[in-house]
Amino acid sequence: xxxxxxxxxxxxxxxxxxxxxxxxxxxxxxxxxxxxxxxxxxxxxxxxxxxxxxxxxxxxxxxxxxxxxxxxxxxxxxxxxxxxxxxxxxxxxxxxxxxxxxxxxxxxxxxxxxxxxxxxxxxxxxxxxxxxxxxxxxxxxxxxxxxxxxxxxxxxxxxxxxxxxxxxxxxxx
Numbered sequence: 001x002x003x004x005x006x007x008x009x010x011x012x013x014x015x016x017x018x019x020x021x022x023x024x025x026x027x028x029x030x031x032x033x034x035x036x037x038x039x040x041x042x043x044x045x046x047x048x049x050x051x052x053x054x055x056x057x058x059x060x061x062x063x064x065x066x067x068x069x070x071x072x073x074x075x076x077x078x079x080x081x082x083x084x085x086x087x088x089x090x091x092x093x094x095x096x097x098x099x100x101x102x103x104x105x106x107x108x109x110x111x112x113x114x115x116x117x118x119x120x121x122x123x124x125x126x127x128x129x130x131x132x133x134x135x136x137x138x139x140x141x142x143x144x145x146x147x148x149x150x151x152x153x154x155x156x157x158x159x160x161x162x163x164x165x166x167x168x169x170x171x172x173x
Contacts, residue, residue: 002046002091003033009070011082021069022082024048026090028064035092043097044068046090051077054093055126073134097122100129106145113152120157127158 010025012018026034035042045054051074058066068090080086107114117125128148135141151161 002089004089006087009082009084023067023069026066031066043093044090045093049078049087100132103132103145106149113149116152
């Protein structure tokens with residue numbers, strides 16, 4: 001059952017890996033209503049104002065409180081930044097995550113890359129699917145798939161692969 005509440009967009013200052021993240025806080029009582037007894041990350045779907053989202057993780061930060069990271073795409077869609085008020089409607093998202101069909105088709109042709117991809121945690125596999133599927137053109141999507149498969153063959157995780165190809169572009173440019 002969805003819950004609806006109004007809150008403000010917050011932003012982390014210097015805070016390790018969370019530095020600079022924009023987020024909303026899900027108080028313990030609301031998190032308990034969503035998923036009783038949950039202490040680990042779980043996926044939700046819903047609306048930020050009128051912007052629909054799905055398969056977004058609620059991340060525990062202690063004291064049974066969770067955060068929902070509001071990425072740049074979401075902020076652009078709602079046209080809001082840190083400090084702005086936002087209407088939130090969320091519910092648990094039990095839908096299985098759908099991997100990029102195009103990526104999976106290419107992996108079927110490269111057993112070594114497939115084996116490495118399959119060894120990645122599900123969250124890391126999601127990074128790749130989200131990155132590939134967010135491409136605005138078929139050329140960009142094809143380039144990203146090629147880079148991902150090549151990165152898998154070289155045993156690279158997402159961040160390592162992104163840095164590798166950025167360095168390659170700098171050297172060629």
